[in-house]
Amino acid sequence: MEKVGAVLIVGAGIGGSQAALDLAESGYKAYLIESTTSIGGVMAQLDKTFPTNDCAICIVSPKLVEAGRHPNIDIKINAVIDSFSGEPGNFTANITEKTLYIDMEKCTGCGVCGQECPVEAIDVFNEGLSLKGATSVKYPQAVPLVFAIDRDYCIGCGICKGVCKAKAIDYDLEDKKSELKVGAVILSLGFDEFEPNNMKHYGYGIYDNVVTSIQFERILSASGPFSGKVLRPSDGSTPSKVAFLHCVGSRDPKFGQEYCSSVCCMYTCKEAVIAKEHMEGLEPTIFSMDIRAYGKDFDKYIERAQNEYGVRYIRSRISSITEIPETKDLKLSYEDEKGRVIQEIYNMVILGVGLNPPKDAKYIAEKFGVELNEYGFINAKPLSPVETSRPGVFVCGACSSPKDIPETVIEASGAAGKVNEILSPVRDTLVTKKEYPNEIDISGKEPRVGVFVCHCGINIGGYVDVPEVMKYARTLPNVVLADMNLYTCSADTQTLIKDKIKEFNINRVIVASCTPRTHEPLFQETIREAGLNRFLFQMTNIRDQCSWVHMHQPEEATEKAKDLVRMAVAKSRINEALETFELKVTPIALIIGGGVAGMTAALNFANQGFQAYIIEKEKQLGGFALKIYETLEGDNIQEFIQDLIKKVNSEEKIQVFLEANIEVIDGYVGNFISTVNYGPNKTSTQLDHGVVLVATGGNEYKPKEYLYGEVPNIITQQELEEKLFTSSEIQKKKSIVMIQCVGSRNDEHPYCSRTCCAEAIKNALNIKKKNPEAEVVILFRDIRTYGFKEKYYRKARENGVLFIRFDKEKPPQISKENENLKVSIESQKMGKITLNSDLIVLSSGIVAPAEGNEVLAKMVKVPLNEDKFFLEAHVKLRPVDFATEGIFLCGTAHGPATISESIAQANSAVSRATTILSKETLLIGGAVSVVDKDICTGCKICVRICPFNAIVKDEEGYAYVQEALCKGCGLCSASCPEKAITTKHFTNEQILSEIYALGGKEVI
C-alpha cells in the first residue's frame, strides 16, 4: 500500500504540540486532535515550572502560537476519534469535531460574547475556583483563540449572537465529521490528576481548606482566580502554616495507585517555594516518605528550598486530617520517624495528587488497538518507550507513564523521530507549498503608507474614536490612504487590503488593531500576497494596550491611539524590505559517542536515508551498556547491545570511527566541517556534516570511600552484577549490605545519579532469586524508584530485602575485623545498629567525563552545568537542543539516564536534527544583525554577548554575524561600543524614529 505523508497526533498538550511542530518542520502534514477547545494541556494551567521557576505560560505560549499558525499543522479542536483502521504507513481515522456553535473562521477571540453572557458557569480551567460565561475561551492566551459555547450551561438566550459584531455565532452549526488519511499516529493523551474524593481521612471536598496541588497551581498563578495571592478558600484570609502532603493517590494501593507518580516531590517543592515568594510570611511544611528528586539539578532545588526558603520537610505519611470548625484550620496527625504520634495545626493543606492514566485511555486504546498496562496506561515496548504494541502507532508523555515536562517533550520528539523512520519516503508529499507573486522592488521609491484602523467590533470602536484616528492618520507624512474596518483581520478585509495596495500603489502597510504577537503574521502574509515584502508591514496595538485598558477615558484613549499611529507611521517610513537567502544543507549527521544513544541515533538517521558518522573514543562500540546485563524490568541488555552493534556495523550509511577524537568543529548549522583523527595511527580526516549530536555518555564513579579497593569483598553494583551473571560466587554469601548514594548527593557530586536505587533493587532481587536464604540489607537516604519501578521496591520488601535509612550527616561506618566486615549505622527508627556482612556493595553513581566534556564544550561553544554534564537550551522545552542551532544532545551526556530514557533521547535528538536535515536549504536572513566592518574594532564584546553564538571573528579579526544562527534579539546592537552592528527591522534609526515621533519631533 502507498504510504501517506501525514501524521495523526491525538492530544494537543505540550507533548502533542511538540511532536506536531517537529513533524511539520520535517516535511509532514500533522493533524493535531484535541478534545478540549484549545491546545496547551496541563502546562498552560501551571504557574511556574521546576527546577528553574520559569513562568509556564511565558515559555509555552510562543510554542503554541507557532503550532497554531504552522501551515503544515491542522488543529482539530473539540474533537473525538470515531474509528481507526489500516496498516503502518497507511491508516484511516474518522473523527468528529463537535460544534462550538461559533464559527472558528470568523471568531476574532475578542471576548464580548463571554462578557455579555448572563449565565455563570463553572470555569474548568481554574479548577472550579472561579466562574465564567457559558460562552468562553479556555484561557486568555489560548490557541486557537476562539470562543465556544458550552451547551451544558447555555440557556439559548441568543444575546451573544446579538453582540457578536463578527457574526461568528451560529447556533445551527453542526458537528463536523471527517476522514483523515495518515501514515502514522502519535498518542499524547497526557494524564488525569488523581481525584482524592474517596480519601475521607483527608477531608477533600468536605473541608474547604484542603485543596489539590493542581488547584493550588491556579491559586498561585498571577492570572488565576486569586491573582497569585495565596488565600484560603474558606474565608479568603492568607494562611501562615501550609502543609503539603506527598503521595496522595500514589504509592498507595489501598486508596490510589501502587506506582510512584514521579513528579509530585518536585512540584510540591516548587509550589512551596513559589507560595513563599508570593506571600512572605508563609511557613510551608512538606510531609514526604522519600524525596524523589532524581532529575537534573533537582536535588539542588530541594536544598535551596530548605536552606533559602525555609521549606520544612518531615518524613511521614499523614494518617488523618480533621477540621477545627470554628477556625476552619486543620489538625494533622502523623507518626514521626521515631514512632511518636504528633499533632500539628495548619491553616491550609495541599494534597500532592498523583498522575492517573487519562480517563479516555481505555477508549483510545480500543479504537487504536493498542495494549494498556496493568495500571491502565498505554503500554510502551521494553527499551523503546515511544512504541506501542501496534506498529505505526507511537506514544509519548504521561499517558504511557507518569513523567514531567522535559521527559514528555523528549518522548514527543522521540515519537516524531520514530515516525520519520517509517514515513521518510513520503516526506514533503502532503505539505502545502504556497506560490507568491514576485516582490515589488521598492528601493529608491518614496514611501507610500497605507493605514488600516480597526474597530474590532466595539472592542476598539466603543472607546476609541476610530474615525478620528483614521482622519488623523491622513494628515501624517507619506500616508496615502487611511481606512477603517469593522474587523481588519476578517477574510474579506484581507482582500480589501490587497486591492488598496494595488489601487493606491502602497508600499508600506500599517494596521492599528490588536496585538502583533498573534496577528502580525496574518497581515504579513496578506501584504506578501500583494507582492510586498513582509517587513514592510507595521502593526500598532490600540486594543489590548489602549481601548481595553482605558475604557473610562475615551478621549485620552483616542489621543493615545493617535500617538501610537503617528509612531508607527514614523517607523514604517523607514522600514525596509529584507532579503532572505537559501543556505544549502549537508544532509549528514556527526554523532559524538558510540554508546546506546549514539548508535540508536545513527540507525534512525540511516533508516531515514541520511548518512551518519559515529565518533567513538574507545576501541569498540557499546559504551556504558556493555557492562549491564539486565534491566530492573528484566530485559536482556547484552543481547540488545550486541544486536545494536551488529546493525550499526552492517548499515552502509553509517561510518564508524573508533579510537577517534575530534580536533576541530568549524562552520554552523547545515554546514559543519570537522577534523577527526581515528584508529591506532591517528589518521586524520575531514568530514562535512549538517548537524552535530553530542552523545558522549557518562562513567561509573570509582569510590574513594568505604574502603573500596582495599578490601576484596567491598565492590560496586556494576561489579556485583557482573559476578551475578558470570559466576556463582555470590550464591555463597550470607549477608550482603548495600550502601546507596556512593559518590552521589554529596559535596563533590551534589546530584542524584537516578539509576542506582533501581540497580540495587535489581541486584538484590537477583540475589534473593538465586539464594533466598541470603540476607540483603540496603542502606539508603531516599529510595527513588520513580514511576512503575516502585513495583520492584515493593517486591524487594516482600522478598525480605531490608531497607534502613540513614542521614547524609551520619553515613554508615565500615570496620574490618579479620575477614569479617562490620557496618554500623545510626537509624532514626532503630537507633545505633551494627550489621555483620561478608559482602558490601557500593551503589556508586554516574559521573560526567569532565575533561572530555570540557574540551568538547569549548569546541562547539555549548555550556556545561556545574556537574560537567552538558546544559541544554531550555531545561523544560528544549531538552535535547543546544542554544546554538544545529547541535543536539542525548543520553547520559545530558545527565544520568536509564537505557530506555537514553533511547528516547536519541530518537528525540534525531527528530530535532531532522527538522534541519530534511530541508535542502535553510532560509536565513530577514530581521538579523549585520556588522559594519568599517567601524568594527574587533573587541569581541558582541561575540561574548550573543546568546546563540551567532557572531564570530572573521579572518581579518572583525566580528561577523552568521545569519543562520542569528535570532534578531538585538543585544549586540545595544552593546557594541562602536555601534557597528545594525539589527534589521529594529534598527536604532527605526526605534529612534518612534521616540522622536512621540515627542512630536520631525522624523530624522
Place this chain on the structure above:
Amino acid sequence: MSFEPRILGFLCNWCSYAGADLAGVSRIQYPPNIRVIRVMCSGRVDPEFIFKALKLGIDGVIITGCHPGDCHYIEGNYEAVKKFELVQKLLSKLNMEKRIRLEWVSASEGNRFAEVITDFTNQIKELGPSPLSGKDLDMELMEKLEALEMAAESYRLRALVGRERKITEQENVYGEKYPKEKFDNLFDAAINNEYIRNRILLSLEKNPKSVKDLATQLNIDSKEILNHILVLKGRNQVAMEDIIENQPIYLNVMER
C-alpha cells in the same frame, strides 16, 4: 391617629386606566390613598420605578394592566409579569414583597378596579407603615433596598428577564424550549448572587473590609463572600488594597 398609607398605582392606558375611569363614571367608592401614574402599557413599568418609590417611603405600589390576551401592545402585559416577578423575588429578601401587587383590570371592570384598590389598601394598612417612611429611617434596610435596586438594574438580571419568555415559552436559539424549572433555579441563584454582590459593593463603598468583616456584617458564610469578591474582582469592581493580619482588605473601585 390611624395609619393612612400612601399608595402608588401604575395603570396601563388602554385597559386599567379606562377601568379606573369607569369606576369614577359609575361613582364606585374606594379608599383615597392611591395616586395614579398613567403609563401606556403595564410592561412599561421599569423595576427601577418601584424601587425608587419604595425608597421614598411609599407604602405600597400596585400595577394594573390588561388581562392576558387583551394587551393593546399584544404581549406587553406578559413582560410586565416577568418584571414584576423579578421585583417580587428581590423584595422577598426584605419581606417587602407584600407591598407590591400586579393585577389585571379591563376597561369594563370599574367594579373590579375599586375592589382591587380597596383590598390592596387594606392589605397595606394591615402591614403598617413602610419601614422606610417616617423620620427614623432604617438605614440598614435602606442599604439593602439599594442593593436590590442595583441588582435589578444589573445587566445580567435585565438580560435574563428580557429573554425569559422567549426561551422558556417559545423556543431558544437551538429551537428548544428551555425547561422553566431549570430557568427558575438559574434565575433565583442569579438574583441572590447579584443582590449579595451589590451589598458587598455598597459596604465596601463606605470603607474597605476583609472577607471576614463582610461575612459578619452580611451574616453570610465567608467562603461564599470570597467567591463573590472574586467575581467582583474579575469585573474590576473591587480590588485588594492591603493585607492586614492575614486578612486581605478589599475596596470598591467602581466608577459610578
Place this chain on the structure above:
Amino acid sequence: MSYEPTILGFLCNWCSYAGADLAGVSRLQYPPNIRVIRVMCSGRVDPKFVFEALKIGIDGIIVMGCHPGDCHYLEGNYEAEKKFNMLKKFLTFINLDNRIRLEWVSASEGMRFAEIVSEFTNSIKELGPSPLKEDKDLLDKLEAIEMAADSYRIRALVGRERTIIESENVYGEKVPQDKFDNIFNTAIYDEYMRCRILLSLKKNSKSVKVLASELEIDPSEVLEHILILKGSNSITMGEIEGITPIYEYTMEG
C-alpha cells in the same frame, strides 16, 4: 489643567508585551499616559534611546523585560539590567534618575503590569513635568551624559561587565563586583566631566580656571581631564593669556 506626563515604555516581545496584552484581555484599567515601543528583548534598549527620549521632553521612561531566568534570548534581560544601572548612575548626576525604571513582568502578570504602570505614572506625576523642557543648562549636561554613555570606554565596560565578573576575565580570574564597581563609577564620572569640558570648549575656548568655576569642580581635577583630552587630540592648547593657557576644542564630528 492638571499635568499629564508623557511616558514611554519599552516592552520585550515575549514576556512584558504579552503581560500588557493580558492586562488588556482582563480589561484592567491603568492611566493612558504610556506609549509603548515593542522591542524583541529588553536588552535591545540602547541607552541612547533613553537619552533621546529625555531630550525631547518625555517625562518618564520604563523598560520591562522577562523575569531573570525567563528570557527568551536566555540572558538578554541581564544585559538590560547592566545598561540600566549605567543609565541610572549617569542620570543621578542631574537628578533625573527617578524618571527611569526597569521592571520584570511575565506573560501571566497582567495585573502586575497594570499596577506598575499606574504606580510609575503617579510617581512621574508627582515629580512634575520634565525639567528638560525648560532648563537649557540641564539639557547641556544631559548632552554631556549622552556623549559619555556613548563613549567607547563606557559601552565597552558595560558590554564586558558580566563576562569579567560572572564568568572570567582574560586572565582566567573573576573580578570582584565591588572592585569593578569602583572602576566603573570612576569611569562614569570622569567621562561625564570630560564630555562637559568638551561641550563647553566647543562653544568657546576657555582656561582651566574658567572651566573649573563653570563645572563647579576643583581646577586640579579639570587640569587632569584636560591633559587626557589633549592626549586624545580632542583639544589643543591655543594662545596663552598672560600666564593662563586657553584650551580650544578640536575634535572632529
